[in-house]
Amino acid sequence: MQYCKRCQTVCEDHEHRCPNCKSNKLRKALEDDFVYLQRADVYTAGRLEALLTENEIDCRLEPYGKGRPAPLYDSEVMPTDKSVFVPFKDLADARDLAAALHREMEADAPEEEEFEDMPRRKRIIVQAVSAIAFILLVVLAVFAADAAAGWLKSLFGIG
């Protein structure tokens, strides 16, 4: 495998340029080279880090894009996203662990949606109640203004 120093990814030996960043500064990948594993949101990155550490795989988290502006058109990318790096020698194991974690998190996902359903319903009720309260307030204000106008008129003897 070859290693791209610029973007820290590995590619096949026959490549002349990094398939990721097109850099031609490739060299043979060494065991301790930190290699890009994947992008992950903060939560996933934290779980992945814990899982890798548990399996005695060293890992590094860096802000995704390393200071480069995140592509704004990509709604999938959050500014808090992390890039996860692992040593080249552990890359295959780390990939397996990451895949297992993603399967596990996907299995958890439907449950989370059910939980999210409740606040959503609650939010609609709150919105409806505040809309009604607003209308009542407007009606009250109109009546109050009317009463005040009537009182002022009587005060000055008009009408």
Ligand SMILES: [Zn+2]
């Ligand atoms: Zn590269």
